[in-house]
Amino acid sequence: MNINPKHAEYLVQQLNVLLVDDNAFTRKLVRGLLNTIGVKSITEAGDGIAALEMIRAVTPDVIILDWEMPLLNGPELVRIVRSPGVFPVPDVPIIMLSAHGERWRIVESVKLGVNEFLCKPVSAKSLLDRLISILLKPRATVQFAGYYGPAPREPAPKDRRGTVPAA
Numbered sequence: 001m002n003i004n005p006k007h008a009e010y011l012v013q014q015l016n017v018l019l020v021d022d023n024a025f026t027r028k029l030v031r032g033l034l035n036t037i038g039v040k041s042i043t044e045a046g047d048g049i050a051a052l053e054m055i056r057a058v059t060p061d062v063i064i065l066d067w068e069m070p071l072l073n074g075p076e077l078v079r080i081v082r083s084p085g086v087f088p089v090p091d092v093p094i095i096m097l098s099a100h101g102e103r104w105r106i107v108e109s110v111k112l113g114v115n116e117f118l119c120k121p122v123s124a125k126s127l128l129d130r131l132i133s134i135l136l137k138p139r140a141t142v143q144f145a146g147y148y149g150p151a152p153r154e155p156a157p158k159d160r161r162g163t164v165p166a167a
Contacts, residue, residue: 003136009038011135012128016041018060020051020077021097022069030064030097030122037128048072052080059089062134064127067098067105074098075112082113082148090148091141093134097122113149115139 017039021027027044034042043058045051049071055063063081067074074096084090093115098105101119109117116130139150 008132008136012131013038013040015039015061018043018054018063020045021066022047033122033124033127036124048077051077056088060092063092063094065094065096067096078112078114084148095130115150
């Protein structure tokens, strides 16, 4: 898929992002990265409870969410948001942030319906890549067997030897 850089830049500039992290320094850092890649509208919440209120108030296009927070952590917040019929915007794309990149956290995030996963420290490029993926390669929302979230990604195509070619 060819991505027109100007179109991608325009779409990123139009985003309304909700940044949820209990660490003020991390929020400042990620806000700076978002500004660097062109995001102009950023709302912040310092915990999951405040995030629920902000989601209802500003209806963000994307949520960037820390895994570990007091009161209501990232996974608990995702479970609430991904409740169609209960929560007003269950389809909002979510990028989970974590300082811990263990496989089980990534798998759990996928099972919860997170669109993307990023390990801290975050770079502007990795953040932009995840936003571009959400914007230009959207996945339909599906519901089955207790799961509500983005449809699973298609497996990468394999060559004749059965290996996935390098990107």
